[in-house]
Amino acid sequence: MTVIAMSQEMGTLGRDVAAGVAKALGLRLVRHEIGDFAAHHMHVKKSLVRRYREGQAGWFEKRQVDESSLALYTADQVFEYALEEDVLIRGWGATILLHPVRHVPCVRICAPLESRIKWLMERLDTDDAELARTEITRSDDAHAARIRHTFGVELGDPLLYDLVLNTGRVSVETCIEQVLALARRPEFQPTAESRAQLADLTLQAHIRTALRERDHEAHIDITPQARNGSVVLRGVVMDDAQAQLAIGVAREVPGVKSVENQLRSIAVSYRYRGSSGPE
Numbered sequence: 001m002t003v004i005a006m007s008q009e010m011g012t013l014g015r016d017v018a019a020g021v022a023k024a025l026g027l028r029l030v031r032h033e034i035g036d037f038a039a040h041h042m043h044v045k046k047s048l049v050r051r052y053r054e055g056q057a058g059w060f061e062k063r064q065v066d067e068s069s070l071a072l073y074t075a076d077q078v079f080e081y082a083l084e085e086d087v088l089i090r091g092w093g094a095t096i097l098l099h100p101v102r103h104v105p106c107v108r109i110c111a112p113l114e115s116r117i118k119w120l121m122e123r124l125d126t127d128d129a130e131l132a133r134t135e136i137t138r139s140d141d142a143h144a145a146r147i148r149h150t151f152g153v154e155l156g157d158p159l160l161y162d163l164v165l166n167t168g169r170v171s172v173e174t175c176i177e178q179v180l181a182l183a184r185r186p187e188f189q190p191t192a193e194s195r196a197q198l199a200d201l202t203l204q205a206h207i208r209t210a211l212r213e214r215d216h217e218a219h220i221d222i223t224p225q226a227r228n229g230s231v232v233l234r235g236v237v238m239d240d241a242q243a244q245l246a247i248g249v250a251r252e253v254p255g256v257k258s259v260e261n262q263l264r265s266i267a268v269s270y271r272y273r274g275s276s277g278p279e
Helices: 014-025 032-042 046-053 067-084 113-124 129-151 172-183 192-214 240-252
Strands: 003-008 028-030 087-090 106-110 163-166 222-227 230-237 258-265
Touching: 003 014, 003 067, 003 172, 014 028, 014 087, 014 106, 014 172, 032 046, 032 067, 046 129, 067 087, 067 129, 067 192, 106 172, 113 129, 163 172, 192 222, 192 230, 192 240, 230 240, 240 258
Parallel strands: 003 087, 003 106, 028 087, 106 163, 230 258
Antiparallel strands: 222 230
16 A cells, blocks of 8 residues: 655656655555645635646635645645545645655655756747746746645745655656666555554544534644554643534544543733723
């Protein structure tokens, strides 16, 4: 059973590498499905999520996309697809989310900017290099900003990946061979321990999205920790009612066997004296 996470930017030929690897290993290739899932649960158009991801959304459109919800829903699906196995997941922070799981190879496909500009010019059937440069730069900036905001890391950090391939120097065919070789190595074969770790991460993600589904406005920010179905809830909530909501939601998530409450509630009250404000 194979799971591969791959990251690439526009014009790096990452799509071709991913398609070749998926075909050779008989893997399901997943990318847009993750964004479509998020769009459905956020009640926005799929096209809006795609434009937002590529940095093409306008000011008004950006206001319709809640970044926190987008991160929760896409992470939920990355883990869910990985748990199903026999899949190659492109983008959506999959290389970062799945890097802790020992049997998942995390691969980055890159290329020199000039090669990417040439690729996009051919795709757009234009000789306007500046147009292509602008589009690529906008896409890169959007991806980097989203990764930095969501995960607190830099997209190009080589320590996030097990393999980095430059299609400006290495052919697509050779890239495919290298990824296949990595995926077949003993250290990237699933073990009972690595499968259990992935299951725990998936359950934690399901709990987070279940909370968001139950109360879109509250944005309850807690940290569920799962181990073999036993869940510990940590974090700070506004009051006991919010804590009980979180506990109840967690208990309803399939796969949860028990819930331990380590949430802390804060009660804030203000006393007002005339017009002087709170003290």
